[in-house]
Amino acid sequence: xxxxxxxxxxxxxxxxxxxxxxxxxxxxxxxxxxxxxxxxxxxxxxxxxxxxxxxxxxxxxxxxxxxxxxxxxxxxxxxxxxxxxxxxxxxxxxxxxxxxxxxxxxxxxxxxxxxxxxxxxxxxxxxxxxxxxxxxxxxxxxxxxxxxxxxxxxxxxxxxxxxxxxxxxxxxxxxxxxxxxxxxxxxxxxxxxxxxxxxxxxxxxxxxxxxxxxxxxxxxxxxxxxxxxxxxxxxxxxxxxxxxxxxxxxxxxxxxxxxxxxxxxxxxxxxxxxxxxxxxxxxxxxxxxxxxxxxxxxxxxxxxxxxxxx
Amino acid sequence: xxxxxxxxxxxxxxxxxxxxxxxxxxxxxxxxxxxxxxxxxxxxxxxxxxxxxxxxxxxxxxxxxxxxxxxxxxxxxxxxxxxxxxxxxxxxxxxxxxxxxxxxxxxxxxxxxxxxxxxxxxxxxxxxxxxxxxxxxxxxxxxxxxxxxxxxxxxxxxxxxxxxxxxxxxxxxxxxxxxxxxxxxxxxxxxxxxxxxxxxxxxxxxxxxxxxxxxxxxx
Numbered sequence: 001x002x003x004x005x006x007x008x009x010x011x012x013x014x015x016x017x018x019x020x021x022x023x024x025x026x027x028x029x030x031x032x033x034x035x036x037x038x039x040x041x042x043x044x045x046x047x048x049x050x051x052x053x054x055x056x057x058x059x060x061x062x063x064x065x066x067x068x069x070x071x072x073x074x075x076x077x078x079x080x081x082x083x084x085x086x087x088x089x090x091x092x093x094x095x096x097x098x099x100x101x102x103x104x105x106x107x108x109x110x111x112x113x114x115x116x117x118x119x120x121x122x123x124x125x126x127x128x129x130x131x132x133x134x135x136x137x138x139x140x141x142x143x144x145x146x147x148x149x150x151x152x153x154x155x156x157x158x159x160x161x162x163x164x165x166x167x168x169x170x171x172x173x174x175x176x177x178x179x180x181x182x183x184x185x186x187x188x189x190x191x192x193x194x195x196x197x198x199x200x201x202x203x204x205x206x207x208x209x210x211x212x213x214x215x216x217x218x219x220x221x222x223x224x225x226x227x228x229x230x231x232x233x234x235x236x237x238x239x240x241x242x243x244x245x246x247x248x249x250x251x252x253x254x255x256x257x258x259x260x261x262x263x264x265x266x267x268x269x270x271x272x273x274x275x276x277x278x279x280x281x282x283x284x285x286x287x288x289x290x291x292x293x294x295x296x297x298x299x300x301x302x303x304x305x306x307x308x309x310x
Numbered sequence: 311x312x313x314x315x316x317x318x319x320x321x322x323x324x325x326x327x328x329x330x331x332x333x334x335x336x337x338x339x340x341x342x343x344x345x346x347x348x349x350x351x352x353x354x355x356x357x358x359x360x361x362x363x364x365x366x367x368x369x370x371x372x373x374x375x376x377x378x379x380x381x382x383x384x385x386x387x388x389x390x391x392x393x394x395x396x397x398x399x400x401x402x403x404x405x406x407x408x409x410x411x412x413x414x415x416x417x418x419x420x421x422x423x424x425x426x427x428x429x430x431x432x433x434x435x436x437x438x439x440x441x442x443x444x445x446x447x448x449x450x451x452x453x454x455x456x457x458x459x460x461x462x463x464x465x466x467x468x469x470x471x472x473x474x475x476x477x478x479x480x481x482x483x484x485x486x487x488x489x490x491x492x493x494x495x496x497x498x499x500x501x502x503x504x505x506x507x508x509x510x511x512x513x514x515x516x517x518x519x520x521x522x523x524x525x526x527x528x529x
Contacts, residue, residue: 007499010471013506017449020374022364024382025356032349032389100340100351104358142478 071249073260075285076278082287083242084249084262098126106134109205114138119179119210123194131198133191135179135210140220143173149221156214157279157286158234160221164304168223168230177217179210181239215284228296230304233289234277241287256306263302269294273305337401345393356385359402362473363409369468370413370461372453380416384409403482406469410483414461455506463498470495 073082102124109122118138125131143149150160152175163169182190190208197206216236223230235241251262251274261275272291279285288308292301340351363384367377387408395404456464462484469475469483477488477495484491 007471010467010499010502011474013449013452014369014468014472017369017452019365019368022368022374022378022381023360024364024378024385025353025360028356028382028385028389029350029353031386032352101354101357104337104354108358 071251071253071262073262073274073276073287075276079240081237081240081276081285082274083240084251085242085244086249098130099132102126102132103134105205106136109207110136110138113207116141117177117212119177119212120207121182121190121194121210122205122207123191123198125195125198125204131195133187133194135182137176137179140174140176143175146170146173149173149175149219153217156217156236157277157282157284158219158236159308159310161307164223164225164230164232164307165300168225168228171222171224171229173219173221175217175219177212177214180213182210226295228293230293230296231289231291232308233291235287235289236284237287238284254302256302257309259309261302261305263298265298271296271298271301273301275305275309277308341392341395344389349389352385352389355388359405360385363405366406366409366468366473367413369456369472370410370464371416372456376416380409380412384412387412400479400482403479406473406483407485410465413465417461417464451506451509454509455502458505459498459502463494463501466491466495467498467502471499 071084072080075081106122106124110120114120114137116139120136120138122134122136123131124134141152143152146160146162153160160173161170194206194208198204216238218235219233221232221234223232249262249264251264254261254263256275259275261273264272266272270291270293272289274287274289277286277288288305290301290305290308292304337355340354344351344355360381364377364381367380367384368374371377371380384405388405391408395401456467459467465484466480469480475483477492480491481488
């Protein structure tokens with residue numbers, strides 16, 4: 001938060017005002033359910049595929065997932081480092097309403113309590129022995145110029161351009177570092193420790209800061225020009241990334257300068273392209289995802305993608 | 311190779327300098343379910359945001375019952391418009407924007423009610439006295455100083471000083487440029503301080519001069 005200290009007097013005035021409690025949940029839910037305001041519209045026809053978002057982070061279960069069509073990308077060693085598959089509810093069994101609420105609360109706590117660049121494990125206790133451990137990151141670091149971001153990510157293998165195709169200028173950048181991965185044993189020990197603390201606490205949760213690795217991160221960069229917007233989303237990882245989509249992936253595999261890329265054209269007219277950049281001499285690679293508004297031609301999007309292969 | 315599964319948030323575009331992927335992650339999982347008929351899940355969204363939205367409405371309107379009604383209206387509108395929610399925008403910012411519009415509508419209706427009392431009569435006069443007193447905003451000086459601000463200025467002040475939002479977040483809510491919001495906020499803060507000091511009588515200890523009849527609405 002960019003608090004300006006010279007307005008602390010105003011914050012004090014307002015924070016001294018006691019806001020009474022109110023709960024309109026029942027009134028709203030009764031109204032929604034009684035008046036059958038439920039819209040039974042199939043989700044897929046309403047959402048732009050390009051903006052579809054379903055997010056949770058799961059540790060890899062196993063090959064128990066239904067063997068549907070897989071779209072994949074490999075690194076320079078031939079290992080699959082990216083795949084797209086259709087999301088099935090069976091992948092996350094017992095995803096109860098209470099569990100979802102705890103997950104939401106963990107996210108809220110992370111946003112309230114963590115600073116940019118921080119990560120923590122939150123154990124959210126439920127009834128009896130229920131509860132889960134959530135690994136959450138704080139807000140990302142914001143950047144308004146490419147040079148500062150380049151300075152932050154020196155030697156990382158990431159390419160941060162000032163301009164794309166000489167017409168789309170860097171607008172904003174956001175960088176979030178990932179926490180160091182926990183071994184299974186560490187995770188089990190941490191879960192046990194925090195579960196005990198959470199059950200004793202009034203708030204029903206316990207947290208512990210985690211080390212953050214500058215080796216692994218994700219970014220969202222936006223470029224703007226001529227009324228169009230380009231999103232560039234690189235992720236520096238040393239593990240496989242799996243994306244779950246609401247339906248079978250319609251991505252088309254194309255080759256550009258000898259590199260396999262997944263190209264998607266969305267119903268809205270916007271388009272996206274994803275590919276792997278191998279970092280020489282490193283166990284890490286960068287998964288690039290670039291998306292462009294419909295006014296950008298496919299050839300131009302490909303040219304932008306190729307610029308990141310240098 | 312170790313692997314991590316994500317049900318990844320993928321957005322078209324973000325105007326923000328923050329990585330939004332995790333912030334709305336569970337919401338993005340719930341919204342499709344709600345749109346597909348699982349209305350009960352909307353309660354999770356309410357539980358997450360209700361307190362903050364009520365606090366915002368309470369400060370904007372300066373009146374408990376109106377803030378309560380407004381909060382209800384915000385979530386009903388949110389539900390109705392859920393299929394229009396654009397994932398480019400953080401959910402919280404969208405929710406606050408709905409709350410802001412709702413409060414501004416109420417404030418405008420109050421102003422009109424001065425000129426058209428028959429059309430816009432509230433039932434306040436029919437309420438028991440003790441409830442009317444409980445409805446009153448906690449700090450009368452703040453209430454009166456706020457009444458000198460436009461609804462937009464009021465919203466900006468509350469988002470910054472009560473909700474502790476940074477300018478990027480406020481830009482998302484108000485759909486304005488963060489640099490111009492920064493300047494607007496400084497002007498608004500100066501304006502509020504001036505009126506607040508005047509209403510307090512300009513006394514350093516904040517003690518009051520004799521007041522006229524209390525105003526329990528800001529309009």
